[in-house]
Amino acid sequence: MSLKNRSVLVTGGAGFIGSHLVDALVREGPENLVVVDNLYLGKDENLREARESCPSLSIYHQDVADYDAMQAIIEKEGTDVVFNLAVIPLPASLEEPAWTFRHNNDMVTTICELARKDAFETLIHFSSSEAYGTSIYAPMDENHPLNATTPYAASKAAGDLLIFSYCRTFGLDAALVRPFNNYGPRQNERSYAGVIPLTIKRILNGEAPVIHGDGRQTRDYLYVTDTARAAIDVYNTSATRNRVLNIASGKEVSIEHIIRFIARYMGCEKNIVYQPERPGDVRRHIANVFLAEDLIGFSPQVSFDDGLAQTIEWYRQHLALR
Template sequence: MSCLVRILVTGAAGFIGSTVTDRLLADGHSVVGVDDLSTGRLANLTAAAADPRFSFEQLDVTSPELLALADRVRPEVVAHLAAQIDVRVSVADPLRDARQNVLGTINVLEASRLAGTSKVIHTSSGGSIYGSPARLPVDETAPVAPESPYAAGKAAGELYLNVYRATHGLASTALALANVYGPRQDPHGEAGVVAIFGTAMLAGRPAKIFGDGTASRDYVFVGDVAEAFARVLPVDAAAGSRLNIGTGVETSVRELHSRIAAIIGAPDTPLRAPARPGELARIALAVGLAERLVGWRPEVDLDAGLARTVAWLRRQTVAAA
């Protein structure tokens, strides 16, 4: 594989997918973005669309049309980010979740195989696939123990990576992401607590905490995630491995609220609501393997990342006014 490659990015119009797309283009690669625009936004691809090395196709990754597209494009690498991302949706409608996250991943792998793709980079979920581990931060040797349909679907995707590697020789790396936040995160859905809290506070509304506020997450900045994708592009980079992509630091939901309120200058007085099914009490990811194999480590600490995210949310508020 040459240093500069042709990459197909699924979920390219999403929050993470568009950030990864921008990073790959900045590195000089050619990118074909795919998104069904059910949750992704073309506005996220404004910068990419101005680059002659970028093109976009609107389609669902479960569609047979993906095979024809891959056959035409012949990507050297596929970065698979398209997904149903909400744990609560997966609990309410596990069939929908499986269609998107399991069948969609199989379709991506099959399209990659038939197109002669060298490597697939799969987006897994370090924030959910380990369930409730006995020790934190959890590393990649811990057993996979899903506690939601969403987590089960992400774990199944990794199993299919193994099948395609063993059966067809298709190289792959799974990036098990912690809770990703940053500019472009959607504040209007159920996922993305940083954007939800920030948007509510900027509008002068109280934000809502589900449960007693002690639930903890490992929050990783989206720019650091894009760096991880860039580092695993080569076929032999962490081939056959799952890499945790997080910070190793737990932050409770209550503390997160306080930090965002301090940045905005808003009251630190959240509303309370009952805890929701399928959500874990605690998680944080050990990331030593990513550093050892590809030299990746998180660079943006939480306060700096929150400040950058709030600044972006402010700009969206002004633009919408």
């Protein structure tokens, strides 16, 4: 299977992971490439490199939950494949839980219904490791129970179950990518920022780094370009259909280690400030990636420390230009 000469649409394509996926898709040579993003967190500037490489790239500032609008775009663009990354992020669910849950599932429902009605052929959907909740056993494989601890996580788990129900009931051609924690250039550093860009921004602003909780919480981080490449490989491999694949490094790192690495690399001498842990924060995450290794030959290409150094340098340059 190949994306060459296909018409590909990426929802959430102006976001962090989405824009890196668009960059990778450009290199696949699709006949048509389309981004749909309402810019809730995405930025048009994230697509600058893709626009330079693919001047024909079409961009729609549209809410994916709007069925009629999405149907019109897909029909106009002759879409064959949808990579679905549109999402309201976890921190928003701590402030507006009902809206976050409802909107995330409205977006998934829209995409499923359009696929059911043959508006496009194949769906590659981005799930989240948050759907697992805190690790019951480690490493966490795809059979780990879904034990969401935030409304966001519950919305992702519900979306996954909805897609699988459409696969079994209506024969959707779909596969799920379940990334663990991603990091790299372009990750949102504004509202709802992740720990890595938020820490870098604080230090650049002369502030002390912050840890919520004791810092012993662990995550499994993967450089964003490795995730983008894996998503394309999932599409290219028919054995992934009606399945979910963990995409991660398979290595565990503590939040404290990450903060101290960033502070040391950036020459920050301020003491870390410890604040109360965030509601619903998972305690431990580490992935079993054997299935991805078996089905798509997955192997991370960027080490954590190298990727973190590249990320810090990108933010230094990017934020200095503002």
